[in-house]
Amino acid sequence: MAIVKKSSEVTVSDGTVAVGGWVQDIRNLGGISFITMRDRCGTYQVTMPKKKIDPELFSMLTGLSRETVVRIEGEVKESNQTATGWEIIPSAAEVISPAGVPLPLGVVDKVNVEMDTRLNHRFMDVRKPEVKAIFELKSLMVDLIEEAVREMGFTRVYTPKIGAAGAEGGAELFKVQYFDRPAYLAQSPQLYKQILMSSGLDQVYEIGPAFRAEQSNTNRHVTEFISFDGEMSWISCQEDVMRAIEQVVDHVLTGLKERGARQLEVIGKEINVPARPYPILTYSECLAIVQAAGLLLKEGDDLGTEGEKIVGEHMAGKGCDLYFIAEYPEEAKPFYIMEKDGTPYSFSFDLDFKGQEISSGGQREHRYDRLVERMQKKGLDPEDFEFYLEAFKYGMPPHGGWGIGIERMLVKALDLPNIREAILFPRDPARLSP
Missing domain, CATH: 2.40.50.140 (Nucleic acid-binding proteins)
Known part of the structure; x- marks a missing residue:
């Protein structure tokens, strides 16, 4: 036959x-x-x-x-x-x-169904070819990330998702009972991947879940997401980290366009692969852009969703979908970010994609005394982070890293309207099932 x-x-x-x-x-x-x-x-x-x-x-x-x-x-x-x-x-x-009648939602019917109905019956929703294709592309995206970082010499690691302290402190932690004492779900592998920079594993990455206890009911926030985190030693400046991210993102977008052609056709989308290098704007330059557009922000303020959108429109006018925003005020950044001495800024950056942040990163403070000062400046007790600080007492090379939200990157690459489109069973303040 x-x-x-x-x-x-x-x-x-x-x-x-x-x-x-x-x-x-x-x-x-x-x-x-x-x-x-x-x-x-x-x-x-x-x-x-x-x-x-x-x-x-x-x-x-x-x-x-x-x-x-x-x-x-x-x-x-x-x-x-x-x-x-x-x-x-x-x-x-x-x-x-046999399938029951009526169906909770149609698979081929051209009828708009509310997001809650789709998520309540996700097993049925994923039967739709255009929905299934999104998750096939997400799987491909993870494969492409791993291809890129392996080529760059990174080692995959796994870090705990239950810990005694958060990476950044604050109220965005999910508290859990760990036998007879409190613990927290991991916001990121930040502290552990930095510890590893002192171990000789000088380029590491992890792809795994992260948790943020944010009371945010938006189309871009969820409480559990998949994060792609990397950390690398022996950098000379934060631009070294930016170029590493750029190399990975370029490989991902190129791979999605070429190897995901069938799925892209199913969902009626095209992938644009921006030219490299990606432009670098400073926070101060972005502040001037949003102020000129009429947004009332002052020095030190968070650009916020609206500010990011304005900058995205400005860059789209220049034909740029992907760009870095660098040198944020140090006051707005976590304790592990290195200050830019003599200025109110820091060696930090975001990678924005069509007006939305998909990654944050920067150069870390590797000097023990300065790191302790940064903690104290942020109102944190260094004794609560002793397991982390110990690695900085016995020889820590200069290093930097990043975290990228897998779903956010996929959403922007495919121009999806809601981050929940890229998560099989999303978690947000209102949803804990299925």
């Missing part, structure tokens, strides 16, 4: 085929009926001429409800009337799992 088809379950022998999948749609035209079947590789057609197949089989198949799981055996025939170029004439069928 000349036809070869990948499927979740296919066996071929002497011109017959056995396939398993979901009943996506049934069209009964009287003398002939058609079933559109769907599996992980796409859709195909089962054609049922009423006079040519067993009457009981015809009745059973035409009476199935949509999304029922069946196994069908039959003859494969070439057809110029189908998108695949072939069809199946059934000779036997088995209902594996």
Whole structure:
């Protein structure tokens, strides 16, 4: 037999085929009926001429409800009337799992469904080809990240997600009971990846969950997300870190465009790969841009969502989707960021993508005494971070790093309207199930 088809379950022998999948749609035209079947590789057609197949089989198949799981055996025939170029004439069928009626939401119906309904029935939502394609691209994105950092000589590490202290302190920590004492879910692997810079593992990365107890109900915030974190030693300046991120992001976007072409076609999106190097704006330059646009911000203020959007529009006018914003006020940055001596600024940066921050990073303070001073300046007790500070007492090279939100990067690359589109089972202040 000349036809070869990948499927979740296919066996071929002497011109017959056995396939398993979901009943996506049934069209009964009287003398002939058609079933559109769907599996992980796409859709195909089962054609049922009423006079040519067993009457009981015809009745059973035409009476199935949509999304029922069946196994069908039959003859494969070439057809110029189908998108695949072939069809199946059934000779036997088995209902594996009937679908209830009505469906909680349609798979192929062109009806707008609210986000909450989709998330409450995510298993059904992901059956939609355009939704499934997003998560295939997300999987590809992680593969591409790992390809890039391995090529750059980074070592993958795994750090605890339950700890005695947060990376940045403050109120954005989820407190949990750890046997007889309090603990916290990790905001990031920040403290641990810096400790490793003292170990000789001088380029490390981690891809894993991070948790932020933010009471934010927006289309860009969730309480659990996947973070891609990197840290590298022996840098001479923060620009070394920026160029490392740039190399990874470029590899990711190029790979999505080339290897994710099928999925991109399904969701009707294109990937733009910006030219390198990405422009670097200072915080002060951005402040001037937003002030000129009429936003009432003063020196030291957070640019905020609206400010980032204005800067994004300004850069879009210059044909730039990706750009760095550097040298933020040190007062606004965590204790581990190095101050720019003699100024109120710091060696820190964000990477913004179409008007939204997708990454933060910078050069770290590797000098023990200065690090302790930074902690005290932030109102933190160094004794609470003794496990972290100890690594700085016995030889710590200059280093820097970053954190990138995987979902945020995917959302901006695909121009998705909500970060929840890029998370299978999102968590936010209002959602803890499913």
